[in-house]
Amino acid sequence: MSVTAGKMLARDWRGGELGVLLIALILAVGVVSGISAFATRLQNALTQESHRFLAADLVVRSSREMPAQWLLEAGQAGVSQAQTLVFPSMIYAGDDSMQLVSVKAVSSSYPLRGELTFSEQPFGAVLPVDGGPARGQVWLESRLFALLDVAVGDTVAIGEAEFTVAAAARTEPDQGTSFGGYGPRVLMHYEDIPATRVVQPGSRVEYRQLYAAPAATLEAFRQWLQPQLEEGSQRLLDLSEGQPGIGNALRRAERFLLLAGSLGVVLAGVAIALAARRFSERHNDYVAVMKSLGATSSRVNRLYGTSLVLLGAVATGIGCFLGWAIQSLFFKLFGDQLPVQPGPSGLRPYAIGAATALTCLLCFAWPPLRRLGQASPLRVLRRDAPLENRRTLGDYTLGLLAVTLLMWGYSRDWQLTLAVLAGLAITVLLGLVLALTLLRGGRLVGMRAGSIWRLALAGLQRRGTSNAMQVVIFAMAIMLLLVLVLVRTSLIDQWQTQLPEGTPNHFMINIGPGDVQGVDRMLRAQDIASEALYPMIRGRIMAVNGQDLPTTDDEEDGRRQRETNFTWSDELPPGNRLFAGQWWQPQSDEALVSVEREFAERLGIEVGDTVGFLVGSQPLEARVANLRELDWQSMRPNFFLIFPPRLLADYPATFMTSFYLAPGDKPFLNQFVRSFPTVTVIEMDVVVDQIRTIVNQVSAAIELVLAVILAAGSLVLVAGVQASVDARIHESAILRALGARRSLVLGGLFIEFATMGLFAGLLATVAAELSVFMLQEWVMDMRYAPSPWVWPLGIGAGMVLIGGLGVFSCRRVVSSPPVALLREL
Amino acid sequence: MIKVENLQKRIPMAGTQLEILKGITLEIKSGESVAIVGASGSGKSTLLGLLAGLDEASGGRVIIGDTDLGELDEDGRALFRGRHVGFVFQSFQLLPALTALENVMLPLELQGQAKAGEHAEAFLQRVGLGARTSHYPRQLSGGEQQRVAIARAFASHPSILFADEPTGNLDTRTGGHIIDLLFELNREEGTTLVLVTHDAQLADRCERRFCLEAGALVVE
Secondary structure: OOOOOHHHHHHHOOOOOHHHHHHHHHHHHHHHHHHHHHHHHHHHHHHHHHOOOOOOOEEEEEEEOOOOHHHHHHOOOOOOEEEEEEEEEEEEEEEEEEEEEEEEOOOOOOOOOOOOOEOOOOOOOOOOEOOOOOOOEEEHHHHHHHHHOOOOOOEEEEEOOOEEEEEEEEOOOHHHHHOOOOOOOEEEEHHHHHHHOOOOOOOOEEEEEEEOHHHHHHHHHHHHHHHHHHOEEEEEEEEHHHHHHHHHHHHHHHHHHHHHHHHHHHHHHHHHHHHHHHHHHHHHHHHHHHOOOOHHHHHHHHHHHHHHHHHHHEEEEEEHHHHHHHHHHHHHOOOOOOOOOOOOOOOHHHHHHHHHHHHHHHHHHHHHHHHHOOOOOOHOOOOOOOOOOOOOOOHHHHEEEEEEHHHHHHHHHHHHHHHHHHHHHHHHHHHHHHHHHHHHOOOOOOOOOHHHHHHHHHHHHHOOOHHHHHHHHHHHHHHHHHHHHHHEEEEHHHHHHHHOOOOEEEEEEEEEEHHHHHHHHHHHHHHOOOOOOOEEEEEEEEEEEEEEOOOOOOOOOOOOOOEEEEEEEOOOOOOEEEEOOOOOOOOOOOOEEEEEHHHHHHHOOOOOOEEEEEOOEEEEEEEEEEEEOOOOOOOOOOOOOOOOHHHOOOOOOOOEEEEEOOHOOOOHHHHHHHHHHEEEEEHHHHOOOOOOHHHHHHHHHHHHHHHHHHHHHHHHHHHHHHHHHHHHHHHHHHHOOOOOOOOHHHHHHHHHHHHHHHHHHHHHHHHHHHHHHHHHHHHHOOOOOOOOOHHHHHHHHHHHHHHOOOOOOOHHHHHHHHHHHHHOO | EEEEEEEEEEEEEEOOOEEEEEEEEEEEOOOEEEEEEEEOOHHHHHHHHOOOOOOOEEEEEEEOOOOEHHOOHHHHHHHHHHHHHEEOOOOOOOOOOOOOOHHHHHHHHOOOOOOOHHHHHHHHHHOOHHHOOOOOHHHHHHHHHHHHHHHHHHHHHOOOEEEEEEOOOOOOOHHHHHHHHHHHHHHHHHHHEEEOOOOOOHHOOOOOEEEOOOOOEEEE
C-alpha cells in the first residue's frame, strides 16, 4: 500500500488543516454557480415578463406589408405568430360625429405574450381577455364613447366598412411600444382591413409580425429571418427599444449580478490563495519528514497534485450543490412575487462553477503547493532551515492573470474587469507605500511589553512586511465589498427616485391654447398634481448647416428628415442635464435650439451648427446652443428639441402634461373627456406598475446576492487573520508564560489587528471610490456621486471586523496553558 | 560501511563563508555503533545531516556501501534514504495529523510495502505501545512519542540508523528506557548506529566515538 492522496486528505481533514481551503473552494464554486444560475433563471423570468411589453418574444416592424411566407415558415418551425397593423383614420358615428383615431387591427392570436384587457362599459371594471374584437366588431378607447356620443351596441364606420361597438378597449400589452399617432385607440380585427379600403400603398401605417416560441426554436427562426429583412425598412424589435425603462433596469441589474459574481470569484480566489499558502507552510515539516523517509520531489508533487484534484472534485460537487441551494433559496424567498415561473437554468452555471474551481486551484493553490516538492529534508534536524514559501513574481503574474481571466470570463465585460482591477491596483500600490513607511523606521522598538499600546505598536512594526501584506489582503476584501455596497445603494436609490410613489402615470396631449387654463383648473379642483404644461409644436427637421437631409421615410434611424415635437422654454426643464454648450438667457430673441444628445448624434449635429426646420409650411433656422441629456424613464414630458419661447411664439401650438392618478380616481377621466373632448389622455398606469414590480423584485434579488458576497468577503478576512495567527500565538504564549495579564495580551492583539483594519479600511475606501466611479460611468450607465458615508463605514468596519476576528482567532492564547501552545507550534 | 573523506561544509554569512566542518575523514563499519560528541555548535548535527544525505557537502565525499552520496541529486538521496536509512530525532518529528500507527506506516507506505499496517502494528507492539496505536502524538507523553519514532525508524529495516540527541527532550529515567530500547532493536536488527549526543554515558554505550571541536575531529 502506498501513501495515497485520498488518505492524506482524510488525515489532513481530521487534523483540521484543510478546513479553510476546502470552504474557500466550496464557496467559490457555490457563489459562482449559485449567482450564475440565479441570474440566468431570473433573466429568463424577467425576459419572459418583459416580453409582455412586446406582446411577443420577437417582433418585426415595417411600414409596408411583409411577406406572408414568413408566417408560413414560422408555422412550420413551430413558432406561433400574430399580426397587427396600426394606422390613423377617421371614425364616423351617425352623420355628425367623427374623430381622428389610431386604429389597431389585430389577428385572432394577438397577443402572443401578456394580457389584453377590456371593459364592458367605458372606464368600467377592467377584465382580461384572450383575444381582440371578433370580425365586424370594434372596441373603442373609453373617452371615444363621449367624443362620438355612442354606447356599446351602436354602429360606427371606418372607411367603407361598418362595425358594431362591442366593448371599451383598456390596455394592450404593447401599447407602450406603439402609440401609433395621437388619436384615441380603436381595436378591430385584422381580416376586416380590406373591407375598410383605407389602407392604400403609401399610407402612413405600421405593420408588425409577432412571433413566440421556446428559446431554442425562436433562436433558430430568428437566424432564418434575419437575412430576409430589408435593411432600413424592416426591423427586429427588442425589449430595450420597446420599453427603455424596463430594458435599462434589467441591463443594470444583470450587470450588477455579473459584478457581484465577479467580485465573489476574486474574493474566493484570494481566500484560496491564502488558505493554500497556510496549508503549504504547515506541510513543510510534513514534507521534510516524508523526504527524510525517502519520498522524492516528484513523488511529493504527485501526491499534492492528486490531492488538489481530489479536493477540487469534492469542492466542485459540494459547491455546485450549494450553488443550487442558494439559487433555490433565492427563488423560495421570492415566493409568489415573480409574475412568471423562472425556467430552468441549465447546466452552464455549474460548468462555470467547475471551471472556476479548476482555475482557482491551478493559479492560486498550486503555486505554493508545487514548491513543497523543493522543501529541504534538513528541517527534520534544523528548524531554522529555510521554508520554501517565498512568493515569486511568477506567482503574482499568474494570480493577476487568473483574476483577470475569471472576471472577464464571468462578466464578458472588459470595462467592468478593468474598473475592478484598477481598484485592486490602487489598493496594492497604497499598501506598498504603507509597507515602506512601516519598515523605514527599522527595528526601533523591541517587544515593549510595558503597556497595551506600546506592545501593539511594537508588534505592528516588528512584523512590518507581513503586516503590510495582510493589510493589502484585508483592504482588497473590504474594497470589493464596499464597491458592491456602493453600486447596490446607488442602483436602488436611482430606481426609487426614478419611479417614486406618485410618478406620473397619465399623459395629456392635444390641449388647445384655449383649454390650458380650464384643464389646469380642473386638475387642481380634483387635487391632482401635474407636471407643468408644455407647449408642443409639430415640425420637421430638414437640413443641417445648409445641407438638406435625405428624405427616405423607410429608414428608421440615421440622418434623415424627420417629424418630431418641438417645445419652448426659458429654463432647462427638470430631469434634463446640459451635456455641451450653454443655456440661453431668459427672454432671448436669438434663433437658438437645444437638442437631445443622442438625437443630435444620429443627425450628426454639434453645438454651433445651423439647423433648418419646417413648421407647417414655414421654414425656420436656428443655431444649436447646447446638447442635453435627459431621463427617458422619468415619465415626464420629454422633448428632442427645445427653442426659446419668443422664437416659436407665432406658431400654432397645443400643450401637454403628465400627472398621477390613483387607481380609485379613474372615473375622473370620464368626467374630464366630457369637459375637454379634444384632449387626448394616454393611460400609462399599467406600464408604470409593471416597471415598479420588476424593479422591486430585482432590488430584492440584489440584496440577497450582496449577502452571499459578504459571506465570501468574511471568509477572506478569516483566512487573512488565520495566516498570521501562529506567529502571534507563539509570541503571546511566551508573554503569558512570563506572567502577562489576560487584558494586556488580548488588548495588545486587538489594537494591533484593529490598527491594521484601520489602514486596510482607509486603503479600501480610496480604491473603492475610484473603482465605483469607473464602474458607474463606464459600466452601469449611471452618474457617479461621491458617498461620504462610505468613509466611516469602510474604516470602522475594517477596525471592528479585523480587530474582533484577530482576537477571536487568538483567544486560545489566554484559555490554554502556555506550555501546551508552545508545544503545538 | 560508511566512508567519509575530507568532508567540508561552509555557509555564506554576512559576506564571508562560515566554515562549519573543516575536512572530516572517518570510517564506520557495518553493524558498528558510534557516537559523535562535542559541544553545542561544534558541527555534530551538520555532520549527521551530511552522513544521512539530508544536506549537500561543500567539499569532500560521503560513501555508503558503494554509493557516493555526492553523486546523487536530492531525489536520488531521497530514494537512498528510503531504502537504507532510518532516523530518530531529538524533537521526535511525528506528524501531528497522523495517529501513532499511521506515523509508523508512513515510511512503509512510501516504499509501497504491502501490509504496512500489520507490520507497523507489530513494531508498535515491540516498543510497548500496542494499546496506543490510534492515539495522536499530542495524546502521548514525550517518552511514548520517542518510542513511536523508534518504531518508525526500524519499521523499514534500515541498514543504518541515525539518531540526533534521541534523549535530549526526555528526563533521565525515560531517556534511559529509550536508549535501552534503541540498543536492543539495533542489536536485533543488526543495524549500523550513528548517534549524536552530549551525553557522555550514552556515548560510552557505543563501540566507538568521534569527538568534534569547532568543526574538526579531535583525538581523545
